[in-house]
Amino acid sequence: xxxxxxxxxxxxxxxxxxxxxxxxxxxxxxxxxxxxxxxxxxxxxxxxxxxxxxxxxxxxxxxxxxxxxxxxxxxxxxxxxxxxxxxxxxxxxxxxxxxxxxxxxxxxxxxxxxxxxxxxxxxxxxxxxxxxxxxxxxxxxxxxxxxxxxxxxxxxxxxxxxxxxxxxxxxxxxxxxxxxxxxxxxxxxxxxxxxxxxxxxxxxxxxxxxxxxxxxxxxxxxxxxxxxxxxxxxxxxxxxxxxxxxxxxxxxxxxxxxxxxxxxxxxxxxxxxxxxxxxxxxxxxxxxxxxxxxxxxxxxxxxxxxxxxxxxxxxxxxxxxxxxxxxxxxxxxxxxxxxxxxxxxxxxxxxxxxxxxxxxxxxxxxxxxx
Amino acid sequence: xxxxxxxxxxxxxxxxxxxxxxxxxxxxxxxxxxxxxxxxxxxxxxxxxxxxxxxxxxxxxxxxxxxxxxxxxxxxxxxxxxxxxxxxxxxxxxxxxxxxxxxxxxxxxxxxxxxxxxxxxxxxxxxxxxxxxxxxxxxxxxxxxxxxxxxxxxxxxxxxxxxxxxxxxxxxxxxxxxxxxxxxxxxxxxxxxxxxxxxxxxxxxxxxxxxxxxxxxxxxxxxxxxxxxxxxxxxxxxxxxxxxxxxxxxxxxxxxxxxxxxxxxxxxxxxxxxxxxxxxxxxxxxxxxxxxxxxxxxx
Amino acid sequence: xxxxxxxxxxxxxxxxxxxxxxxxxxxxxxxxxxxxxxxxxxxxxxxxxxxxxxxxxxxxxxxxxxxxxxxxxxxxxxxxxxxxxxxxxxxxxxxxxxxxxxxxxxxxxxxxxxxxxxxxxxxxxxxxxxxxxxxxxxxxxxxxxxxxxxxxxxxxxxxxxxxxxxxxxxxxxxxxxxxxxxxxxxxxxxxxxxxxxxxxxxxxxxxxxxxxxxxxxxxxxxxxxxxxxxxxxxxxxxxxxxxxxxxxxxxxxx
Numbered sequence: 001x002x003x004x005x006x007x008x009x010x011x012x013x014x015x016x017x018x019x020x021x022x023x024x025x026x027x028x029x030x031x032x033x034x035x036x037x038x039x040x041x042x043x044x045x046x047x048x049x050x051x052x053x054x055x056x057x058x059x060x061x062x063x064x065x066x067x068x069x070x071x072x073x074x075x076x077x078x079x080x081x082x083x084x085x086x087x088x089x090x091x092x093x094x095x096x097x098x099x100x101x102x103x104x105x106x107x108x109x110x111x112x113x114x115x116x117x118x119x120x121x122x123x124x125x126x127x128x129x130x131x132x133x134x135x136x137x138x139x140x141x142x143x144x145x146x147x148x149x150x151x152x153x154x155x156x157x158x159x160x161x162x163x164x165x166x167x168x169x170x171x172x173x174x175x176x177x178x179x180x181x182x183x184x185x186x187x188x189x190x191x192x193x194x195x196x197x198x199x200x201x202x203x204x205x206x207x208x209x210x211x212x213x214x215x216x217x218x219x220x221x222x223x224x225x226x227x228x229x230x231x232x233x234x235x236x237x238x239x240x241x242x243x244x245x246x247x248x249x250x251x252x253x254x255x256x257x258x259x260x261x262x263x264x265x266x267x268x269x270x271x272x273x274x275x276x277x278x279x280x281x282x283x284x285x286x287x288x289x290x291x292x293x294x295x296x297x298x299x300x301x302x303x304x305x306x307x308x309x310x311x312x313x314x315x316x317x318x319x320x321x322x323x324x325x326x327x328x329x330x331x332x333x334x335x336x337x338x339x340x341x342x343x344x345x346x347x348x349x350x351x352x353x354x355x356x357x358x359x360x361x362x363x364x365x366x367x368x369x370x
Numbered sequence: 371x372x373x374x375x376x377x378x379x380x381x382x383x384x385x386x387x388x389x390x391x392x393x394x395x396x397x398x399x400x401x402x403x404x405x406x407x408x409x410x411x412x413x414x415x416x417x418x419x420x421x422x423x424x425x426x427x428x429x430x431x432x433x434x435x436x437x438x439x440x441x442x443x444x445x446x447x448x449x450x451x452x453x454x455x456x457x458x459x460x461x462x463x464x465x466x467x468x469x470x471x472x473x474x475x476x477x478x479x480x481x482x483x484x485x486x487x488x489x490x491x492x493x494x495x496x497x498x499x500x501x502x503x504x505x506x507x508x509x510x511x512x513x514x515x516x517x518x519x520x521x522x523x524x525x526x527x528x529x530x531x532x533x534x535x536x537x538x539x540x541x542x543x544x545x546x547x548x549x550x551x552x553x554x555x556x557x558x559x560x561x562x563x564x565x566x567x568x569x570x571x572x573x574x575x576x577x578x579x580x581x582x583x584x585x586x587x588x589x590x591x592x593x594x595x596x597x598x599x600x601x602x603x604x605x606x607x608x609x610x611x612x613x614x615x616x617x618x619x620x621x622x623x624x625x626x627x628x629x630x631x632x633x634x635x636x637x638x639x640x641x642x643x644x645x646x647x648x649x650x651x652x653x654x655x656x657x658x659x660x661x662x663x664x665x666x667x668x669x
Numbered sequence: 670x671x672x673x674x675x676x677x678x679x680x681x682x683x684x685x686x687x688x689x690x691x692x693x694x695x696x697x698x699x700x701x702x703x704x705x706x707x708x709x710x711x712x713x714x715x716x717x718x719x720x721x722x723x724x725x726x727x728x729x730x731x732x733x734x735x736x737x738x739x740x741x742x743x744x745x746x747x748x749x750x751x752x753x754x755x756x757x758x759x760x761x762x763x764x765x766x767x768x769x770x771x772x773x774x775x776x777x778x779x780x781x782x783x784x785x786x787x788x789x790x791x792x793x794x795x796x797x798x799x800x801x802x803x804x805x806x807x808x809x810x811x812x813x814x815x816x817x818x819x820x821x822x823x824x825x826x827x828x829x830x831x832x833x834x835x836x837x838x839x840x841x842x843x844x845x846x847x848x849x850x851x852x853x854x855x856x857x858x859x860x861x862x863x864x865x866x867x868x869x870x871x872x873x874x875x876x877x878x879x880x881x882x883x884x885x886x887x888x889x890x891x892x893x894x895x896x897x898x899x900x901x902x903x904x905x906x907x908x909x910x911x912x913x914x915x916x917x918x919x920x921x922x923x
Contacts, residue, residue: 070504168625
């Protein structure tokens, strides 16, 4: 191995290694005095090294600059709407009528739309995502793992426009044409026929009123598709956190006679709880920022949703749907940048929180190496 | 023999079966949850493939759309997505890899490193539609590129930057220290070591990361909606400053806008299938390459 | 072979990892309430053998065994053997102290809680008792709620011993328990082991021959997966029968 390595090194370095440099310089003739020679020689490649370091470091700062630019341009373009219409009125205003005369830019319905789909999605996606992670990291045998991990990774990069398309053409019709009649017609009839108090009256009425799905394009359908988007994000981060739990913890637990589930539940999960919460936070960030699904599936109504089968226009959907028709530098254009700025702030705060948690977590892991 | 003996022992070490309801229940629950994602993937794949497979043909992928996009193929759409992706990668791979070199070889712990790390971390969490807004404000308007291939590629590039950085950094950090030491011992400078030893050794990992990044980029819709994507262009783009059609945007417009939503359903399925084959194909390629590299790794 | 004093009887026992035979055809009786040391150069299979005694090697999926290990006359590799119960009765302390990242109290109470003991007073008693037996009570009585990871290395290792003792095991397996510790902590642990052998059988794998000589009653010498020599420690160290043993003990290899 070492011989191969050194051979390869010589091959690779021979273009420009110090030996050739030295040879070249000998041909050219060294400066006469020994001191001068050393100084010149050192100077030359030290300068080059410095220059390289400068260039590399400058490029290394690109991401910082980009982030600052994103913040700057978003807030610059958003400033006008908050300034002209009043920040509080814009954020808490309940009417989003950007094209009316006069227009009204209350973002509250959009914010509540995002909140509603995020909540419903989180309720489904967090247990499924964490469950997947626990399965892959702790339960599955090697072969299942080798099979499942790439699949989850592929699900993560599945184009969201196709997910949205699937939601539109498959899930939405199933909900409105198939599930709705069963839940809001057949079920109440069945309940009524039982003649049991409460069930045949209140519960039947509830089904009749609330389980009627007017349109399949609503926040529940969107949440279902968003869940598919969030599961791989949550599970891959959570799996890393679980795998990072030292093997010694598991061994200690097994050696005390714990079974697999007890070891997972009482040792592995508590030891990785910060990593798992980072997974959940970043998963929620993904849900909040996902655009195509809420754009195509959530129904598009810019009103505060009151029930799980209502339509909504979450923030990313508003931006994506309206930007094309908003005249450049109009108030509408600025309002959409305002929505973008709020979205950016939310995800920025989520990143800060998860970064804080994972730093703390890393500190603990270093501390235990004592 | 042992069984009979054990009966006389003070403790019951031998039981016919340890019936553990709790463990059984939770582990089977976890097993079911574990497969939910995989099953979903297969269901959607199957559905799109089932409806799209008979649309796909040589003509479909080599002909331009005709009759208000209700007939014909999606050739310019495919070319648009390929062009966006290729330019995006040409722009971002050098920057991403250099940043990774900075992070792993040059940066000293301190404020600057923290700032860079924090920025990458935050960029990774920024919603794609916000990148679209940024591209609109900066590349389309401020730089006056207009809705164009260039503006779209730049926007996608910024979006995928954190991913390229983190995969490259991982690949670079995996280069064993002994390689670097050997190189230094041969009298190489730091930059020579990076260029001749670190980068060649990390290159397979960097390439794999870039392929996976390419897969992510080619499926994105929101960042190109206001920066590059056109509803319809008559042919393939002739310059960097022309708007382009793209697969994901094509699916979106055909499925939601226009007057022929039902008539173009087959084309929608065909486009979706093409996109999936492209994205998942590249993904699979990346995953296979990566697992090969891991197995092959001798150090 | 099985006499009344033997708590473990290992009969023609072999362990494979895949195709590699890590432990070859071992015969070894372990006497109750004594300290038995297993010595040998690195990679001789001593840790593998130790880990097979409470079936911790089950966790390595490629491992496979042949032959018998009788614990109080019961074949622990029989398909009806309850591994969980076995591990409760045959505890283990590892090379690197591995307390859970929870409080000192929770660490010790972990095992009893698994058994379903919920009453606070009963748990308190078990925890105190275990910590006293592990000679740690005086040092940690005021910081039971502090993290187990905040203790010093030697204290952490005694915490791990206490955690094992809380299960009231009959045997504790020690896998080089002092290799990560300073000399003073090592001496403390060695004293502790000698106190403990009145109530618990101890099997210790060690790389340190002086340690084996100091504390153990019996010593087994292993080399390349084979049991070369087993006997009373005094005999092994003063008058070994086997040439290899002699060479190892006099420090000619290893």
